[in-house]
Amino acid sequence: MPFHIRLRFGPPSSTAVTGTWHSEATAERKFRGFIGRYGSQADVRIELVEDGPQGEHTVRSWTRERGEVEGA
Incomplete structure (x- = not known):
């Protein structure tokens, strides 16, 4: 199954930068890397989606205000 990472700056309807991996471990590593690189930016939302x-299905998401949330 493919896993997608979506990176948005702005509201949920804004354009997303996306990447797709077939390895969950790789997608997880990329998700963590995006948090390290972009997680402190205002209005950022990073999602790991299966x-x-x-x-x-959203596996986990990150916003600066809420931090990491499982399944949201």
Whole structure:
């Protein structure tokens, strides 16, 4: 199953920079790297999303205000 990372600056409807990996470990490493690189920026949202048989599912997300949230 593919895993996607989405990086947005601004509201949820803003354009996202995305990347896709078939390895969960690689996607997780990229998610953590994006937090380190962009996590302190205002209005940033970073999402790790799994693309499964029932569609997309957010595994975890990061915002500067809330930090890391599982499944949101």
